[in-house]
Amino acid sequence: MKPKISLITLGVNDLERATRFYGEGLGLPKYDFEGEGIAFFSLEGTWLALYPREELAKDIGLADATQGSFSGVTLAHNVATKAEVDDVLDQAVAAGAKLVKPAQEAFWGGYSGYFQDPEGHYWEVAYNPYQDLT
């Protein structure tokens, strides 16, 4: 596993307000993106995403955002191939992580899965064919 956090996603209740705060308020560079319902900021080294808290919980596979002491924050580690997604998830599980969502085709066109570290923090391991975040 390359030592890199590709993306930090903050779960939000009001996406528009949060996007304004980070974009206009803090002046972070918003990434132009055709999709809706999520905001990306391209930072130095690591991307920041804002995503509705309930959607983020569902993406992990939780019933809702109140399940399992969900912190509302996820970290992502991106890799260059689908096979590497499987490899990193295997490595994490071998190291003591819990596999919470086996690697699978994602609705956004990529391939990803989630593990939970021994402390309950969620990591997505993802292959994104559209945007290289590795």
Added chain:
Amino acid sequence: MKPKISLITLGVNDLERATRFYGEGLGLPKYDFEGEGIAFFSLEGTWLALYPREELAKDIGLADATQGSFSGVTLAHNVATKAEVDDVLDQAVAAGAKLVKPAQEAFWGGYSGYFQDPEGHYWEVAYNPYQDLT
């Protein structure tokens, strides 16, 4: 504010276990550090820190880790001078953040404060005279 997350801190209940998971398990490069009670990993672009959850809550100024729906994760933005700490906190507050800990001399020798974004996520703004994370 420079578009950069300098450090991500994960609150943990078992620092030794978490350090082993990220260090030996995932193979992230641990940063040798004389202090105890915290672990740092130097990643590409962003540092990762592991810190006892209760200590992290107290550093923010919370009574304990259960207060205010504390997520157990903080992001940090490091700057090169004390004056910039004040400036970034002012900018965040002007943008709608809540100042939860005014900038002050930190026990570890730096100067830092915390704000909470409109969604409740905590950011530390810090000047670290020992280690340049800007």
